[in-house]
Every structure is written in C-alpha cells, then in structure tokens.
Amino acid sequence: MTFTFQSEDLKRDSSKKISHHLFPLAMEEDVKTADTKKAHRVLDHEKENTRSICLLEQKRKVVSSNIDVPPARKSSEEVDMDKVTAAMVLTSLSTSPLVRSPPVRPNEGLSGSWKEGGCAPSSSSSSGYWSWSAPSDQSNPSTPSPPLSADSFKPFRSPAQPDDGIDEAEASNLLFDEPIPRKRKNSMKVMFKCLWKNCGKVLSTAAGIQKHIRTVHLGRVGDSDYSDGEEDFYYTEIKLNTDSVADGLCSLAPASPSQSLASPPTFPIPDSSRTETSCAKTDTKLMTPLSRSAPTTLYLVHTDHAYQATPPVTIPGSAKFTPNGSSFSISWQSPPVTFTGIPVSPTHHHPAGTGEQRQHTHTILSSPPRGTVSLRKPRGEGKKCRKVYGMENRDMWCTACRWKKACQRFID
DNA sequence: CCTATCGGACC
DNA sequence: GGTCCGATAGG
Structure with missing residues (x-):
C-alpha cells in the first residue's frame, strides 16, 4: 500500500510541483480528498498490488528521466x-x-x-x-x-x-x-x-x-x-x-x-564468479515467428483496434453482468457483430477475398482530415462500463473502457 | 505489429 | 465528471 501511496506522490509532485508542508501522516488523506481522480486510482490499486508496483515503476521512469536501475x-x-x-x-x-x-x-x-x-x-x-x-x-x-x-x-x-x-x-x-x-x-x-x-x-x-x-x-x-x-x-x-x-x-x-x-x-x-554469471546467460529460445500472424480466412469483427479482447462477459445484452445482484436495465441495441459505428474503411463489410484492394476502395470514404481538427465521432450517450460496473468493478469493464478507449461493450 | 497506459480534449 | 482520442511505452 505504501507503494501506491508513494507513486501517487511521485506523480503529483512531478506534475504539479506544489509545495506541501504537511505531515507525512496526513498526506494520504490529503491525496484522497484533493485529487479525486487519483484517489480512484488509489482505490483500484489497493485491490491489486502487482499493478501498483508496475505502475510505480512506470511513474518512476517518468519522474527520473534518465537514471535506469x-x-x-x-x-x-x-x-x-x-x-x-x-x-x-x-x-x-x-x-x-x-x-x-x-x-x-x-x-x-x-x-x-x-x-x-x-x-x-x-x-x-x-x-x-x-x-x-x-x-x-x-x-x-x-x-x-x-x-x-x-x-x-x-x-x-x-x-x-x-x-x-x-x-x-x-x-x-x-x-x-x-x-x-x-x-x-x-x-x-x-x-x-x-x-x-x-x-x-x-x-x-x-x-x-x-x-x-x-x-x-x-x-x-x-x-x-x-x-x-x-x-x-x-x-x-x-x-x-x-x-x-x-x-x-x-x-x-x-x-x-x-x-x-x-x-x-x-x-x-x-x-x-559473481557478476558475469548472470550476464553471460544465454537462453536459447527457439520460437518460430509465425506464431500468431497467420491470417485465417474468417475474421468476424475486425475493428481497427482489438480493444474488445474477450471481456469476461462477452455479450451482456440480457445476461448476467450484475455482480452484486443489483438490477440494471441497460438498453442494448444490437449484438456487436455487424459494427458499423465508425466511419472507417468500408472493407469490413465485404467478406469477399482479396483484401488487397482496400486502398483502392476507401479513397473518399475514409475519415479525411488528419491535419485539421480532431473530428471525433459523436460520443455515445449510453451507459458505459464505467457507469454500469463502477470503478470498484473495473476488471469487469471491457478492455476498451479500461484503456480509456471507446467502449466496445455498450456501443451506441 | 500488439497490448496497455495515460494525458487531456471534448462533451 | 464521464468518455475517449491520440501519444506513447513496452513486448
């Protein structure tokens, strides 16, 4: 737990550089009240220690730029x-x-x-x-x-x-x-x-x-x-x-x-006898590089990101995504198989082969600007994983929500 | 490439 | 205050 706490300190201090002359004991409470966003994270990390440690490592790298332990x-x-x-x-x-x-x-x-x-x-x-x-x-x-x-x-x-x-x-x-x-x-x-x-x-x-x-x-x-x-x-x-x-x-x-x-x-x-023993270790790792690149013929849904990487509950349309028995009534429109939300390349629709001519197809249809303003897609108004499950059940969110991406489970 | 995180813009 | 794009890092 001290890790979490400390990482928060690191992050906050490095980003804001506010002078705190507070007692060290009072700091944790201070963190939780003053910085609500981080406080949520604190709660999260208190649930999983390993993640907090990793996060700590990361924060440390952010703070100390070039010292690598x-x-x-x-x-x-x-x-x-x-x-x-x-x-x-x-x-x-x-x-x-x-x-x-x-x-x-x-x-x-x-x-x-x-x-x-x-x-x-x-x-x-x-x-x-x-x-x-x-x-x-x-x-x-x-x-x-x-x-x-x-x-x-x-x-x-x-x-x-x-x-x-x-x-x-x-x-x-x-x-x-x-x-x-x-x-x-x-x-x-x-x-x-x-x-x-x-x-x-x-x-x-x-x-x-x-x-x-x-x-x-x-x-x-x-x-x-x-x-x-x-x-x-x-x-x-x-x-x-x-x-x-x-x-x-x-x-x-x-x-x-x-x-x-x-x-x-x-x-x-x-x-x-001492140091070089660890360094001179040559592990022979024989791995064929073709592990996962084999493109099988049928990809059902291929969004431009694989954010929906097998959430714990796949299609929550009617089923059991209430952990505590509390009843939600979410309005689930459609199973996510078709998925036409994002105006990206239209090649999703053609199941036909020869995906090689996609650059020919999406000359005009694909989202243009790239250099100008962001042109976001209209944000979904429905409930997202965050609202449905809450912060305390964050591991039940879809991957996209966990990564602060567009929700893949409750698509609008 | 992919997965994962996160700042911050946007609503 | 939530959503999510885009940058970024690590594998």
Whole structure:
C-alpha cells in the first residue's frame, strides 16, 4: 500500500510541483480528498498490488528521466547478496548515532518545495529512510547539513518502518535514483567495509580491506599480495558523506560501474564468479515467428483496434453482468457483430477475398482530415462500463473502457 | 505489429 | 465528471 501511496506522490509532485508542508501522516488523506481522480486510482490499486508496483515503476521512469536501475541487478544470487549487504550496512550504520537529535530546521517544510522534496532529509521526523543518510552528517565535519535543496526527492513516506527487504531495496532505489547524479561533493570519504559475517571491519583503503579479507577470511596467508578479486565480493564501499547508504547500495549493484564513486583501482580482475554469471546467460529460445500472424480466412469483427479482447462477459445484452445482484436495465441495441459505428474503411463489410484492394476502395470514404481538427465521432450517450460496473468493478469493464478507449461493450 | 497506459480534449 | 482520442511505452 505504501507503494501506491508513494507513486501517487511521485506523480503529483512531478506534475504539479506544489509545495506541501504537511505531515507525512496526513498526506494520504490529503491525496484522497484533493485529487479525486487519483484517489480512484488509489482505490483500484489497493485491490491489486502487482499493478501498483508496475505502475510505480512506470511513474518512476517518468519522474527520473534518465537514471535506469538496471533490472540485471535482479539475478537471484545478487538479490541475496544485496539483501545481505544492505542489511549489514544498515546494521552497521544503525549502531552509529544516527537520529541524534537533529536540529529542527525552521524552514523545514518549506525548503524543498520545488520537486526536491518537502521534508528536509536530515530530519528524523520523516521516516526511517532518512535516517540512512543521517549518519553521514555526523561523520563528516565539512558539511554538517546539506544547506538547501537536500536533494533527495521523496517528501512523504508512510511512517511505517520499512520491514520488507525487497520493498526496502526497491524503495531505496526510488529514493535515491534521482538525487544521485545530481549532487556530488568532493569531500566524500570512502570507506570500505568488510561484509563477512560477524566482521564488519571498516578500513579506509581498498587495499587494506582486501588484504584484510584475504588474510583473515579467505585464509590466504602466504600470497597475501596476490589478489584474484574474490575479496571484492566481501566488502563494500561506504560513502561517509551525504548519501552514504545510497552509495553503499549502489556499489553493491555490480552492473553499475560505480559511476562517480572514487572506486579504488583494484577491480580489473577478470573474475567471473559473481557478476558475469548472470550476464553471460544465454537462453536459447527457439520460437518460430509465425506464431500468431497467420491470417485465417474468417475474421468476424475486425475493428481497427482489438480493444474488445474477450471481456469476461462477452455479450451482456440480457445476461448476467450484475455482480452484486443489483438490477440494471441497460438498453442494448444490437449484438456487436455487424459494427458499423465508425466511419472507417468500408472493407469490413465485404467478406469477399482479396483484401488487397482496400486502398483502392476507401479513397473518399475514409475519415479525411488528419491535419485539421480532431473530428471525433459523436460520443455515445449510453451507459458505459464505467457507469454500469463502477470503478470498484473495473476488471469487469471491457478492455476498451479500461484503456480509456471507446467502449466496445455498450456501443451506441 | 500488439497490448496497455495515460494525458487531456471534448462533451 | 464521464468518455475517449491520440501519444506513447513496452513486448
């Protein structure tokens, strides 16, 4: 549910860019009242989670234009590794005093109104996510607090503690994929944290951490200088400035070549044990391309779009489309087989063969203008799926209605 | 190509 | 406030 909520925030903020200095708790209610259209969507999405997640992905792409979180990161091993490392980073950071009484900034609500996020990220009031970036402040004396436009664009979060691992990772991507490319300070301090179980050693140099892992964990005492790259697997970088954890997570995603991290020059190892395994997967998918293109002779109804793609109830003329027993009396004129509503190409009528001369036929009859005004067809006055079924039964709508197209079930 | 979504014009 | 065109994205 938080996803839905958040996606709505994303959408609304990106589109309208209104400054909200509201409490994060009150936001959901605010969304529902202020934006009724979106509120309907909220209701919809609350019914189906998967769609909301997909929608979230989409919204995120809209908002953040060019940062792509590569789906390649989702290989099975790496997901596990991400979880593990993220959890370790989290725990190690949480031991440090992160919510250490942040000063209540006077213009906290007003500061980030322009798409940068309403709440100041260093404030502890917002959510657990902000606490991730909080310890960077205390560890970096140079910039105690980001002065203005604390870049992370995520003004409101549900106050619930993030408890799901996958959701958390996803949300953190959401949180940070926008601000990451924006602010890069030079005064970052990169640390390297050992990810070995129960270790958590943090060193300041990559060589140091590698050596530590080699000697301590991998047990390579003799050739302590030789590195086959396996150590890389066991440590991560921690940026000790503003967005430490984001970088930590980012560095964990092995596909991303650590864009601006001051990556230590120790990674040219051709070790293929970790990242390349997922990428080098070549699935042999033998598919004949003639799957569905075979044009059989009889197409009954061929509208210019296939919006009527098998609704749950095909012809509702008399039958049972009342889910709850409430009686509707819709006026259904004709079965949709003939379908002459739209003045498109007249070739629908001829069942005769040789459809190849259609461009000869519809020279004049087809809808002309194309360059001028829209020339819509007269809108149907009858009840549409939306009215008949209502928003709550949206999955009973015809496909066209679901897609905001001309209704195919209750044609006028 | 197709399916699906959505902004926004139109009523 | 509903309908639905047109643009658009992803497969």
